Amino acid sequence: MTNAMPEPVTLPLSREEPFDPPGDLGRWREEGPIRPMLYADDHVGWLATGYSAVRAVLADPRFSTETTRLHPPISQRARLQALAKLPGFFIREDPPEHTRLRRLLTGQFTVRRMRQLEPRIEKITADRLDAMEREGAPADLVREFALPIPSLVICELLGVPYGDHERFQRDSTTLLSLESSIEQVREAMEDLLDYIRGLVVRKRAEPGDDLISGLIATGRLTDVEIAGASVLMLIAGHETTANMLALGTYTLLKNPAQLAALRDDPSLADAAVEELLRYLTIVHIGPVRTAMEDVEIEGYTIRAGESVTLSLGAANRDPERFDSPDTLDITRQATGHVSFGHGVHQCLGQQLARIEMRIGYPALLRRFPGLRLATPDEEVAMRSNMAIYGVHRLPVAW
Numbered sequence: 001m002t003n004a005m006p007e008p009v010t011l012p013l014s015r016e017e018p019f020d021p022p023g024d025l026g027r028w029r030e031e032g033p034i035r036p037m038l039y040a041d042d043h044v045g046w047l048a049t050g051y052s053a054v055r056a057v058l059a060d061p062r063f064s065t066e067t068t069r070l071h072p073p074i075s076q077r078a079r080l081q082a083l084a085k086l087p088g089f090f091i092r093e094d095p096p097e098h099t100r101l102r103r104l105l106t107g108q109f110t111v112r113r114m115r116q117l118e119p120r121i122e123k124i125t126a127d128r129l130d131a132m133e134r135e136g137a138p139a140d141l142v143r144e145f146a147l148p149i150p151s152l153v154i155c156e157l158l159g160v161p162y163g164d165h166e167r168f169q170r171d172s173t174t175l176l177s178l179e180s181s182i183e184q185v186r187e188a189m190e191d192l193l194d195y196i197r198g199l200v201v202r203k204r205a206e207p208g209d210d211l212i213s214g215l216i217a218t219g220r221l222t223d224v225e226i227a228g229a230s231v232l233m234l235i236a237g238h239e240t241t242a243n244m245l246a247l248g249t250y251t252l253l254k255n256p257a258q259l260a261a262l263r264d265d266p267s268l269a270d271a272a273v274e275e276l277l278r279y280l281t282i283v284h285i286g287p288v289r290t291a292m293e294d295v296e297i298e299g300y301t302i303r304a305g306e307s308v309t310l311s312l313g314a315a316n317r318d319p320e321r322f323d324s325p326d327t328l329d330i331t332r333q334a335t336g337h338v339s340f341g342h343g344v345h346q347c348l349g350q351q352l353a354r355i356e357m358r359i360g361y362p363a364l365l366r367r368f369p370g371l372r373l374a375t376p377d378e379e380v381a382m383r384s385n386m387a388i389y390g391v392h393r394l395p396v397a398w
Contacts, residue, residue, distance in 0.1 A: 008036040008044050011073045011285065011309060018382050019251050019280060020326065021313035025049050029314050034300045037309060043071040045290075045307035046300070051318035051338070053298045054310045058342035060297075063289035063308070065345060067092045070288045071307040074178070086189075088221070088228025091345060098344065104218055105229060105348060108211045114351045117153070121359050124152050129367045137397035138374035145364065146245035146394075147238065150356055154237030157352075158230055159203060159210025160196075168192060172235045176387040178285075189231075196227040196234070233349065240282065241353045243383065243390030245360050248276040250380065250394055251328065252361070253373055258330050263365035272330035273357045278337035279328050281313035282389040287341065312338050368398035 012022035026049075028035055033050025048054050057063055064070075067085065086092070090101035132144045139145075151169065155162040174180050174188035200212060200223045207213035211233070215226045252259040262272045288309050291302045302308060316337045317325040323332075340347035347353070365371065373380070374395040381392040 006031070006035055008038040009047065010038050011047065013074070013285070013384060015382075015384065018377075018380070019247075019254070019328075021281070021284070021311070021317060025311050025314040026317060029318060033298045034308075037073070039071040039073055039307060039309075040075045041071055043307060045071055045309070046302060047309050047311065048297070049311045049314035049318075050298065051315040051321040054312065054315040054338055055342050056297050057289050057308055057310055058287075058338070058345070060295060061095065061344075062291060062293055062295050064094050064292050065092060065098075065287070065289060066094050069290040069292075069305075069307075071290070073286055073288055073307075073309040086228045088225035088230075089232050090229060091232065095344065101221075101225070101229065102344070102348065104215065104220060105233075108214050109348055109352070111351055114355060117157070117352070118355055118359070120156065121149070121153055121356055122363075124149055125359050125363050129363060133367070138395050139397075141249060141394040141396045142242070142246045142391060143393070145360075146249070147242040149245065149360060150241035150353075151238040153352070153356060154234060157211050157237070158234060159208050159212045160199065160230075160234060164195070167195065168234055169238070172239055173386075175235065176239060178385050178387065192231050192234075193227055196230045197223065200226050200230070236347075237349055237352070239388050240347075241356050243282050243388050244276065244280070244353070244357055246394050247280055247282060247390040248357065248361060249364065249371075249396075250373075250391055251276065251280060252365075253371065253396075254377075255328050258328055259365065262330055262361060263369060266362045266366075268330055269358045269362050270354075271332065271334070272361065273354055274334040274337065275328065275330045275332050276357070276361075277339040278316045278322070278334040280389075281316045281337075281339050283312055283339065283387075284389040285387055286310060287312075287345075312341075368396075370398045372397055 009028065012024045014022060016023050029049035033053035034046055034048050037045055037047035039045055048057055088101065090098050093101060128145050128148055132139050151165050152162055171188040171192045174184050200216065203213045204216055207216060212226060212230055215221055252262065262268050286309055288307050290307045291304050293304045295302045316339060319325050340350040374397040380394065383390045383392055
């Protein structure tokens with residue numbers, strides 16, 4: 001670029017509004033799609049906020065996602081170190097190793113298989129709503145609805161006993177907390193791996209009709225790789241959807257006209273899910289990629305070895321891609337958002353997450369048409385201290 005580069009910025013985390021990305025991201029995007037950024041280890045790399053720039057980096061095979069190449073955008077080195085070179089943890093692998101692992105897993109997440117799960121997801125959702133109704137108001141929507149549904153679904157899909165959910169949810173919380181120490185992260189990861197390794201051994205002896213048994217049956221993965229991939233799917237399979245269900249409901253409660261439209265017209269469910277995914281973008285720190293050679297993106301030269309932090313939230317609010325992007329509109333065609341990423345690392349379980357949300361939101365709103373917050377807004381605890389954004393608790397009444 002011929003223009004002088006602005007001074008490096010640090011990644012902002014504080015939000016002026018709970019449903020909007022930090023305001024600096026939008027202001028910086030107006031100045032240019034990419035700018036220099038200072039990382040937690042004093043590396044000077046880049047921050048991408050423009051939609052086209054973010055998509056370009058995600059699609060470019062010259063950028064690496066391998067943990068040992070990445071610089072931490074914030075002081076989260078603990079989690080990066082704990083996940084470094086974990087066998088089977090395919091989101092931290094580049095091709096061809098990523099290709100090998102993902103190809104085996106893709107066969108377990110076919111659209112057909114996900115659709116076959118719909119009746120079971122409907123039953124799980126109805127059961128949770130029945131339980132909420134029996135217990136009565138007020139209720140914590142996270143504990144009673146948003147967290148159990150995806151947890152039950154991913155447990156059944158993987159073949160993990162749901163009775164052990166407190167253990168893996170506790171470890172997941174530690175791994176995703178930005179406040180966890182290196183030692184806490186390592187202990188949580190080792191505990192999860194020990195648990196899943198034991199499960200793999202049992203399923204080798206007595207296979208079932210589940211994903212872990214299916215991976216064993218391929219004969220192409222070691223037990224260590226199966227355990228690593230299963231831990232990844234277990235964490236991602238319940239944390240992301242749980243936070244979308246809770247935060248999405250909170251957003252609808254604060255936008256009553258949008259809530260009423262979805263409650264009264266279930267045919268809007270698909271569009272509403274895509275719009276909430278775009279509008280909220282719960283993956284709010286990164287992802288990060290590192291250039292393996294000099295790459296030009298949007299006129300900026302990213303040098304080999306330089307990391308780029310991709311602000312998915314800023315990209316999903318880019319007015320060059322979405323009209324009136326700061327407005328929630330569940331009738332909008334919001335396809336093309338980058339909430340599930342893009343390119344070869346695009347979220348493997350995205351169709352499952354969509355089904356859970358497409359079923360969950362309308363079912364909740366139809367069962368409790370008078371759903372409302374049971375606490376003042378200022379008392380809703382937001383997950384700004386977690387790698388996945390959302391709410392810690394959401395007290396509701398009806």
